[in-house]
Every structure is written in structure tokens, then in C-alpha cells.
Amino acid sequence: xxxxxxxxxxxxxxxxxxxxARHAFATQGYAEASMDDFTGQAGLTRGALYHHxxxxxxxxxAVIAEIDAEMSDRLCAISSRAKTAWQGFVDENxxxxxxxxxxxxxxxxxxxxxxxxxxxxxxxxxxxxxRSMTASxxxxxxxxxxxxxxxxxxxxxxxxxxxxxxxxxAGAEDPEAASRxxxxxxxxxxxxxxxxxxxA
Amino acid sequence: xxxxxxxxxxxxxxxxxxxxARHAFATQGYAEASMDDFTGQAGLTRGALYHHxxxxxxxxxAVIAEIDAEMSDRLCAISSRAKTAWQGFVDENxxxxxxxxxxxxxxxxxxxxxxxxxxxxxxxxxxxxxRSMTASxxxxxxxxxxxxxxxxxxxxxxxxxxxxxxxxxAGAEDPEAASRxxxxxxxxxxxxxxxxxxxA
DNA sequence: TCAATTAACATACGTGGCGTATGCGAATAA
DNA sequence: TTATTCGCATACGCCACGTATGTTAATTGA
Numbered sequence: 001x002x003x004x005x006x007x008x009x010x011x012x013x014x015x016x017x018x019x020x021a022r023h024a025f026a027t028q029g030y031a032e033a034s035m036d037d038f039t040g041q042a043g044l045t046r047g048a049l050y051h052h053x054x055x056x057x058x059x060x061x062a063v064i065a066e067i068d069a070e071m072s073d074r075l076c077a078i079s080s081r082a083k084t085a086w087q088g089f090v091d092e093n094x095x096x097x098x099x100x101x102x103x104x105x106x107x108x109x110x111x112x113x114x115x116x117x118x119x120x121x122x123x124x125x126x127x128x129x130x131r132s133m134t135a136s137x138x139x140x141x142x143x144x145x146x147x148x149x150x151x152x153x154x155x156x157x158x159x160x161x162x163x164x165x166x167x168x169x170a171g172a173e174d175p176e177a178a179s180r181x182x183x184x185x186x187x188x189x190x191x192x193x194x195x196x197x198x199x200a
Numbered sequence: 201x202x203x204x205x206x207x208x209x210x211x212x213x214x215x216x217x218x219x220x221a222r223h224a225f226a227t228q229g230y231a232e233a234s235m236d237d238f239t240g241q242a243g244l245t246r247g248a249l250y251h252h253x254x255x256x257x258x259x260x261x262a263v264i265a266e267i268d269a270e271m272s273d274r275l276c277a278i279s280s281r282a283k284t285a286w287q288g289f290v291d292e293n294x295x296x297x298x299x300x301x302x303x304x305x306x307x308x309x310x311x312x313x314x315x316x317x318x319x320x321x322x323x324x325x326x327x328x329x330x331r332s333m334t335a336s337x338x339x340x341x342x343x344x345x346x347x348x349x350x351x352x353x354x355x356x357x358x359x360x361x362x363x364x365x366x367x368x369x370a371g372a373e374d375p376e377a378a379s380r381x382x383x384x385x386x387x388x389x390x391x392x393x394x395x396x397x398x399x400a
Numbered sequence: 401t402c403a404a405t406t407a408a409c410a411t412a413c414g415t416g417g418c419g420t421a422t423g424c425g426a427a428t429a430a
Numbered sequence: 431t432t433a434t435t436c437g438c439a440t441a442c443g444c445c446a447c448g449t450a451t452g453t454t455a456a457t458t459g460a
Contacts, residue, residue, distance in 0.1 A: 010437075031231060031316075034417065046418085047439045055419075115315030116231075119367040149388050150381035153365065157385055160364020161357040167319040168356045181350035185357055188349050192392025210408075234446065246447085247410045255448075 014052055014062075016042040022063045026104035030060060030112035057116060064113050064123070071099055071109075072128035079136060086145050089136045090190070093162050094183060096129070100166030101175075110163060121156070133159055146193040158190060214252055214262075216242040222263045226304035230260060230312035257316060264313050264323070271299055271309075272328035279336060286345050289336045290390070293362050294383060296329070300366030301375075310363060321356070333359055346393040358390060 020042035024033035035046050035056060053059040078095045082088030099105055114120060120127050134155040140146045165182040172178035220242035224233035235246050235256060253259040278295045282288030299305055314320060320327045334355040340346045365382040372378035 013437080029315075036417070045439055048437075050419075051436090051438060111315045111319070114367075115229075115311045119311075119371050121368045122371040147388055149385040153368070153378065153381040153385040154389065156364050156368045157361040157382065157389055160367075161361040164356050164360020164363065165353065167314075167360075168321045168353070171319050171322040178353065181353040182357065185349040185353040188347055189354070189357055189389060189392045192389045192394075194392075213408080236446075245410055248408075250448075251408060 013044065013048055017044065017049055017052065017059065018062050018066060021059050022066070022104070022108070025060065025063060025108050025112065029107060030056075030116055060108075060113070060116055061123075063108060064117070067105065067109055068128050071105070072132055074099065075129060075132055079132075085136070085139050085143060086194075089140060090187070092133065092136060093158060093186065093190075096159070096162045097166045097169070097179075097182065097186075100163055101170055106167065106170060110167065130155060130159060140193075145195065147195055149193065154193065161186065161189070213244065213248055217244065217249055217252065217259065218262050218266060221259050222266070222304070222308070225260065225263060225308050225312065229307060230256075230316055260308075260313070260316055261323075263308060264317070267305065267309055268328050271305070272332055274299065275329060275332055279332075285336070285339050285343060286394075289340060290387070292333065292336060293358060293386065293390075296359070296362045297366045297369070297379075297382065297386075300363055301370055306367070306370060310367065330355060330359060340393075345395065347395055349393065354393065361386065361389070 017039065020038040021033070024038035024041075035049060039046050039049055049056075049059060053062060075092050075095060079088035079092040082091050100110060109120075117123060120130065134152050137146070137149075137155050137158075138151040141148060141151060165186065169175050169178040169182055217239065220238040221233070224238040224241075235249060239246055239249055249256075249259060253262060275292050275295060279288035279292045282291050300310060309320075317323060320330065334352050337346070337349075337354050337358075338351040341348060341351060365386065369375050369378040369382055
């Protein structure tokens with residue numbers, strides 16, 4: 001049985017650490033996740049972790065970068081399927097709410113991430129989600145669908161609204177009902193961005 | 201020099217612990233704040249802390265309850281000064297953004313609080329801010345100023361938007377400009393809630 | 401009024417988690 | 431071949447948290 005090439009082994013180690021940490025962070029939370037525990041479950045030790053990621057925060061950054069990329073992919077796929085840019089914008093935000101309902105994303109991206117690394121807007125090379133959302137808004141401005149507002153500020157506002165809605169729904173006694181209410185209220189609110197009355 | 205009555209001594213101990221923790225949490229963050237350190241600075245030990253608050257989380261809850269009450273007071277004062285309910289609603293949200301720019305509130309209420317205690321909407325007897333915001337929205341619905349949306353969902357959405365805006369502004373290279381952009385975009389967005397075109 | 405109990409803390413102890421320093425084998429470079 | 435770097439494991443010390451155990455003063459109750 002031939003051994004794998006060295007480069008592959010290293011990449012595999014990194015991947016195993018990220019996967020183990022991702023699972024531990026999602027289920028127990030960042031603070032409660034013991035590095036000894038989840039490195040052990042990956043068949044490694046903290047030595048490998050410190051070598052590759054520097055410290056616990058560094059590993060969290062790597063986990064966040066991975067999840068962020070996945071979220072961005074999913075959002076892009078959704079908005080690209082829409083017939084109009086506006087519908088794509090709306091779909092993207094509804095999808096964001098649904099993603100934020102997934103425990104892993106809520107825990108890591110919305111709760112622990114900001115607390116440990118600071119606000120997402122200061123994360124250097126990730127938050128592809130925000131960039132994608134900003135691009136969508138800019139597109140709507142350029143094609144004249146919505147009013148001439150600042151794209152980045154609007155993207156942040158809308159994103160914060162959906163995020164907050166998701167947290168609310170997740171904790172609600174009746175998530176189904178909360179989801180419907182939130183979606184409806186969201187559509188009404190963002191209709192203020194439109195130049196003319198909402199077409200749909 | 202007569203000693204103070206017993207009840208007062210106890211209340212004083214609690215107040216000293218909360219004040220010391222509040223300062224430590226705000227400046228160093230919840231995770232980095234050592235209980236030995238800030239109880240010592242208050243002239244006490246961890247024994248007093250565990251007796252009164254159970255554990256570190258319990259103390260954080262007390263700190264959050266205090267700050268939440270202060271924020272609620274400030275917001276109520278602002279909205280009550282406004283000429284119309286809509287103007288009060290807008291003022292309240294602008295004020296919320298400004299409050300969220302204060303490092304103490306950002307750190308404790310917006311970053312560490314949710315990470316440690318879970319989302320604010322699940323906090324039992326606090327988040328008076330949210331209740332006050334919900335009441336404002338309900339009032340606007342009742343008087344026919346805004347469309348018939350769910351008050352709580354709308355309050356959450358709007359609050360999340362302002363929160364996100366504040367975090368963005370705080371981390372922006374040019375906070376002044378960011379603040380102006382965010383405020384303008386906010387006004388445009390929430391105008392979607394109005395039944396008729398924005399009066400101001 | 402005088403035990404007995406409880407409240408309000410302080411002290412002491414054990415444990416676990418983190419970071420760093422060190423070691424070691426394998427791969428690469430010289 | 432030797433030297434050096436790389437990839438990881440092992441070993442150590444420290445600090446912080448939680449708990450168990452005092453200790454003193456106030457309160458109860460008979």
C-alpha cells in the first residue's frame with residue numbers, strides 16, 4: 001500500500017483539523033470546545049494545530065473562511081437563477097435567512113465569530129457574502145430599479161435585518177409563523193428602496 | 201463612625217461587583233476578563249461573586265440587565281420628545297445607532313452578550329430596548345401611519361439593520377461618511393413601511 | 401437570653417485548558 | 431552524505447475557573 005505524496009498529507013491534516021474544529025465549534029461553541037478533544041478526535045494533537053494555524057483564533061478564522069465561501073457559493077447560485085435583478089436580490093436575502101437558521105452557521109458565523117474576531121466587516125479576506133450582497137445592490141442602482149443610495153451601507157443594513165430576523169425565528173416559540181411574519185415585513189420594508197411601487 | 205445598615209452593605213457589594221465587571225468586560229472583553237482581577241479591584245474576592253451571581257455568566261447577565269435598562273431609558277426619552285410618532289421612531293433608531301457606537305455597548309451588548317448568553321431575543325426579562333421598539337411600531341400601525349405588518353418582526357428587522365450599521369460605522373475607515381451613508385440608506389429603506397410617501 | 405441556624409463573604413484546593421519550549425523522524429537541500 | 435528545514439508529537443508551566451470548606455456576623459426561635 002503506497003503512501004500518499006507529502007503535499008497531500010499536509011493538506012489532509014489541515015482539512016481534518018478544520019473539519020473537526022468546525023464540528024466542535026458548531027455543537028459546543030467556540031469557548032467550550034477543547035482543543036485537546038477535537039484534535040484527538042481527528043487523530044492528531046495540539047502540536048499540529050499550532051503549527052498550521054498559530055492558535056485557536058487562527059483555526060476559527062480558517063473555519064469561518066470555509067463556511068463563508070460555501071455560503072457565498074450558495075447565494076450566488078440562487079441570485080443567478082432569478083429572472084430579474086430585484087427578484088434575485090429578494091431571493092438572496094430570503095435564502096440568507098434560511099441559512100442563518102442552520103445551527104452551525106448561527107453559532108459560528110453569527111455568534112462566536114463576531115465575539116472572538118470582532119465584527120465581520122473588519123474580517124480581511126472573507127465575508128464574501130457581504131461583497132456579493134453589495135454587488136447585487138449596486139447592480140440594482142445601476143439599472144435604475146432602486147433609488148440612488150450607498151450600496152455598501154444598504155447591503156449592511158439589509159444583511160443586518162435578515163440576520164436579526166433569523167436569530168429571532170430560531171428562538172421563537174412558533175418558527176413557522178415567525179418566518180412568515182419576518183418575510184412579509186422584510187418585503188414591505190425593502191420596498192422602500194424601489195423607485196416605483198413594487199411590481200410583484 | 202457608624203457602620204451602614206446590613207441591607208445597604210449587601211447592595212453595595214453587588215453594585216461594586218457589577219461596576220467592576222462592567223468595566224472589565226467593556227475594556228478587555230468577557231473571555232479575557234479575569235474574575236480574580238476585577239473582584240480584587242473592587243476590594244472583594246471571587247467568593248462574593250459566586251455567592252451573589254452563581255458564576256461568570258450570571259454576572260454578565262446582571263451587567264447586561266443594567267445596561268439594557270439604561271439604553272431603554274435613553275431611547276424612551278428621545279422618542280417621547282418627538283413631535284410625531286414616525287419622527288420618534290426614526291429618532292429612536294438613529295439614537296440606537298449612536299449608542300451602538302459606544303465601545304462598552306458594542307462589546308458587551310452586541311458581541312459578547314449574544315455569544316455567551318445566546319441571542320438577545322431569548323433573554324428573559326431584559327431587552328427592554330426591543331420591547332420599546334416593538335411598541336413604537338405597534339403605535340404607528342394603530343394610528344395608520346405605516347402598513348399593517350407584524351410589529352415584533354418589523355422591530356427585529358429594523359433593530360438588526362441599525363445594529364449592523366453601527367458595527368459597520370465603528371469599523372469604517374471614515375466613520376463620519378459611513379454614518380451619513382448609513383443614515384440616509386436607513387431612511388430610504390424604512391420609508392417602505394409608510395402607507396404614503398415620506399412626509400419629511 | 402442564649403443556642404442554633406443561616407447569610408455573606410474569604411480561603412484553599414483540584415482540575416482543565418491554553419501557550420510555549422522542546423524533541424524527533426522524515427523529507428529536502430547542499 | 432551531511433545539514434537543515436518541515437511536520438507534528440510530547441512535555442512543561444501557568445492561569446483561570448468552579449467547588450469545597452472555613453469564618454464571622456446577623457437572625458431566628460424557644
